[in-house]
Amino acid sequence: MNHWIVAPVLLPLVTGALLLVLESSGLTAKRTLSVASTVALIPVALGLMNVAATGEQQIYYLGDWPAPFVIVLVLDRLSALMLLLTSVLASASLFYAVGGDDTRGSDFHALFQFQLLGVNGAFLTGDLFNLFVFFEILLIASYCLIVHGGGSARIRAALHFVVLNLVGSSVFLIALGTVYGTLGTLNMADLAVKVATADADSIGLVKVAGLMLLVVFGLKAALLPLGFWLPAAYRSATASVACLFAIMTKVGVYAVLRVHILIFIDPAHGAFSLETWLLPLALTTIVLGTIGAMAASELRATVSYLVVVSVGTLLAALSLLTRDALSAALYYLIHSTLVTGGLFLLCDLIGRQRGTVQARLDQSQAVYQPLLLGSLFFFAAISVSGLPPLSGFVAKLSILQAAQASTAVVWVWGVILISGLFVIVTLSRAGSAIFWRTEDTEGEARPVRGREALATGGLLACAILLMVFGASTLDYTRATAEQLLQRSGYIDAVLANESVGVPASMRIPR
Amino acid sequence: MEAMFSIVIGVLIACGVYLVLRARTFPVVLGLTLLSYGVNVFLFASGRLVADSAPLALPEIIVHPDPLPQALVLTAIVIGFGMTAYAIVLALKANGELQTDHVDGEAGE
Numbered sequence: 001m002n003h004w005i006v007a008p009v010l011l012p013l014v015t016g017a018l019l020l021v022l023e024s025s026g027l028t029a030k031r032t033l034s035v036a037s038t039v040a041l042i043p044v045a046l047g048l049m050n051v052a053a054t055g056e057q058q059i060y061y062l063g064d065w066p067a068p069f070v071i072v073l074v075l076d077r078l079s080a081l082m083l084l085l086t087s088v089l090a091s092a093s094l095f096y097a098v099g100g101d102d103t104r105g106s107d108f109h110a111l112f113q114f115q116l117l118g119v120n121g122a123f124l125t126g127d128l129f130n131l132f133v134f135f136e137i138l139l140i141a142s143y144c145l146i147v148h149g150g151g152s153a154r155i156r157a158a159l160h161f162v163v164l165n166l167v168g169s170s171v172f173l174i175a176l177g178t179v180y181g182t183l184g185t186l187n188m189a190d191l192a193v194k195v196a197t198a199d200a201d202s203i204g205l206v207k208v209a210g211l212m213l214l215v216v217f218g219l220k221a222a223l224l225p226l227g228f229w230l231p232a233a234y235r236s237a238t239a240s241v242a243c244l245f246a247i248m249t250k251v252g253v254y255a256v257l258r259v260h261i262l263i264f265i266d267p268a269h270g271a272f273s274l275e276t277w278l279l280p281l282a283l284t285t286i287v288l289g290t291i292g293a294m295a296a297s298e299l300r301a302t303v304s305y306l307v308v309v310s311v312g313t314l315l316a317a318l319s320l321l322t323r324d325a326l327s328a329a330l331y332y333l334i335h336s337t338l339v340t341g342g343l344f345l346l347c348d349l350i351g352r353q354r355g356t357v358q359a360r361l362d363q364s365q366a367v368y369q370p371l372l373l374g375s376l377f378f379f380a381a382i383s384v385s386g387l388p389p390l391s392g393f394v395a396k397l398s399i400l401q402a403a404q405a406s407t408a409v410v411w412v413w414g415v416i417l418i419s420g421l422f423v424i425v426t427l428s429r430a431g432s433a434i435f436w437r438t439e440d441t442e443g444e445a446r447p448v449r450g451r452e453a454l455a456t457g458g459l460l461a462c463a464i465l466l467m468v469f470g471a472s473t474l475d476y477t478r479a480t481a482e483q484l485l486q487r488s489g490y491i492d493a494v495l496a497n498e499s500v501g502v503p504a505s506m507r508i509p510r
Numbered sequence: 511m512e513a514m515f516s517i518v519i520g521v522l523i524a525c526g527v528y529l530v531l532r533a534r535t536f537p538v539v540l541g542l543t544l545l546s547y548g549v550n551v552f553l554f555a556s557g558r559l560v561a562d563s564a565p566l567a568l569p570e571i572i573v574h575p576d577p578l579p580q581a582l583v584l585t586a587i588v589i590g591f592g593m594t595a596y597a598i599v600l601a602l603k604a605n606g607e608l609q610t611d612h613v614d615g616e617a618g619e
Contacts, residue, residue: 129582129585133585133589136589136593140592140593140596143596143600144596147600147603151607152607152608152615155600155603155604155607155608156604156608156614156615158600159535159600159601159604159613160613162593162596162597162600163530163538163542163597163613166542166545166546166593166597167530167542167545169589169590169593170526170542170545170546170548170549173549173550173552173553173586174549174552174553176553176556176582177549177552177553177555177556177579178556180553180556180557180578180579180582181555181556181557181558
C-alpha cells in the first residue's frame with residue numbers, strides 16, 4: 001500500500017488541529033505553518049498524480065481490513081487531478097489571504113485547513129458514507145468561512161447557505177439509508193456490483209436513491225433549481241474565501257462523475273440516463289447564469305453568475321457521457337476553477353482602489369493602477385469567455401466538438417455559443433465601466449502588494465499554461481475519461497483483497 | 511412495529527418540512543432538528559427492524575440486527591448536533607445584525 005495516498009487528508013487535519021492549539025501564538029507563526037502545509041500539498045498531489053498516471057487504481061485500505069467492509073481511499077487519475085487542482089487553488093488563495101484577509105475574523109487558518117481536509121477527503125474516498133462525512137466536514141468549515149469578516153450581507157447569505165445545505169444533508173442521509181436498505185453496502189465498488197445484480201423489486205428504490213443523490217450533488221454544484229444560493233454567497237464572501245469556494249461547486253460535479261458513472265448508470269437495467277435529467281437542467285443553468293451576469297450591477301456578482309454558467313457548461317458536457325465529452329468537461333473544469341478563482345481575487349483588488357464604490361459598475365474614480373489591473377482583467381475576461389487563444393477557447397472548442405456526436409447537438413451548441421457571446425458583452429461592459437468611464441479624480445492609493453499580485457496573476461497565468469500544455473493536459477483528461485468509463489477496473493481494484501485473511505466464521509454470506 | 515415506525519418517520523419529516531418552510535429562523539431551526547430526527551430513525555431502519563436482540567454476532571443469537579446502521583446513525587446524530595448548534599448561533603447573530611428573524615432579512619411581521 002502506498003501510504004502517501006492518505007497524506008492529503010492527514011496533513012490538513014494535523015495542521016488544522018495544531019493551529020487550534022497554537023491559537024495564542026503569533027500571527028506570523030500561524031501563517032507560516034498554514035502556508036507551508038498548504039504548499040506542501042502541491043508536491044504530494046504531483047507525486048500522487050505520477051502514481052495514478054500509470055492507469056492503475058491505487059487503493060488504500062484503512063486499518064487493512066478486507067473489502068468490502070474496510071473504509072477505502074481510492075486514488076485514480078480523476079482524484080489525483082482534483083487533488084492537484086485543489087492544492088494549487090488553495091495555495092494561491094492562502095497567499096492572497098495572508099495579505100490581510102486572515103485577520104478579519106478568528107481562526108481563519110484552522111478553518112481553511114479543515115476545508116481542505118473535507119475537499120481532499122471527498123476526492124479520495126471510495127465509500128458513500130464517508131463521502132457524506134467529508135461533505136459535512138467541508139460544509140461546516142465553509143459555514144464558518146463564509147461569514148469570515150462579518151457584516152449583515154454575509155450573515156444573510158450564510159443563513160440561506162447553511163439552511164439549504166442542512167436540508168441537503170438530510171436528503172443525502174435518506175438516499176444513503178435507501179441504498180443500504182436495498183443493497184446492503186455503501187462501498188462504491190461493491191454497490192456497482194450489487195446494482196448490476198439487483199432484482200426487479202429493489203431496482204426502483206435504487207433509482208430513487210440515485211436521483212436523490214443527484215439532487216444533493218446538484219445542490220452542491222448549484223445546478224439550476226437548487227443554485228440560487230450561490231450568487232449571494234459568493235459575492236459577499238471575503239475574496240480569498242470566494243477564491244477557495246471555486247472548488248466547492250466542483251466537488252458536487254466530481255461526486256456526480258464518481259458516483260453516478262460508477263454506480264447508477266448501468267446499461268444492464270437501462271437505468272436512468274443522465275442525459276434526460278441532467279442535460280436540460282444544465283443548459284437552463286447556463287441561460288439563467290448568463291442572464292444573471294448581464295443583470296448584475298457589481299463585478300463580484302457578475303463573476304458569481306459566471307461560476308453558475310461554468311457549472312452549467314460543465315454538467316452539460318458531462319451528461320453526454322462519451323469519452324470525448326468527459327475529457328472536454330474535465331479540461332473545462334480545470335480551466336474554470338483556476339480562472340474564476342483568480343477573477344474573485346482580481347475583483348477584490350479592483351474594489352479596494354475605487355473607494356466607496358467598491359466593485360460596483362458605477363461611474364467613479366479611476367483605479368490607482370489601471371495598467372496592471374486593466375490588463376489582468378482583460379486577460380481574465382478573454383479566458384473566461386472562451387475567446388482564442390487562451391484555455392477557455394480550447395475548453396469550449398473541445399466541448400463543442402464532443403457534442404457533435406450527440407442528438408442534442410443543436411441545443412448544446414446554441415446555448416453555449418449564445419451564452420458565450422453575452423458573456424463577452426457583459427465583461428466588456430463591466431471592463432469599460434470600471435476602467436474607462438471614470439471621473440478625473442485619483443484612485444485610492446492602496447497599491448497591490450507583491451504577494452497579492454502573485455496569487456492573482458498566478459491563477460490567471462494558469463490559462464496560458466493550460467493552453468501551452470493543452471495537448472498533454474487533454475491526453476491526461478482523455479485517459480481519465482477512459483478510466484472512468486471502464487468501470488470494471490475500479491471495481492476489481494477495490495474488491496481485490498475481498499475476504500482475504502478473514503476467518504471463515506466471520507464471513508458474512510453475500 | 512413497521513407501520514408504527516413508518517408513521518413516526520412520516521410525521522417527523524412532514525413537521526420538519528412544514529417548519530423549515532416557515533421562513534422564520536426559530537421555526538426553521540426546529541424544523542431542521544425534526545428533519546434530522548426523522549432521517550436518523552429512517553437510517554436506523556435501513557438495517558431491518560429486529561426486536562429483542564443484541565447487535566452482536568454471537569453463536570446463540572440466530573437473528574441479530576445489523577450493527578452498521580447503528581454506527582451510521584451515531585455519526586449522523588453527532589454531525590446533526592454540531593450543525594444545529596451552528597445554525598442556532600448563526601440565527602442569533604442574524605437576529606442581532608438584521609434586526610429581524612426572517613430568513614431573507616425582511617423587516618416587519
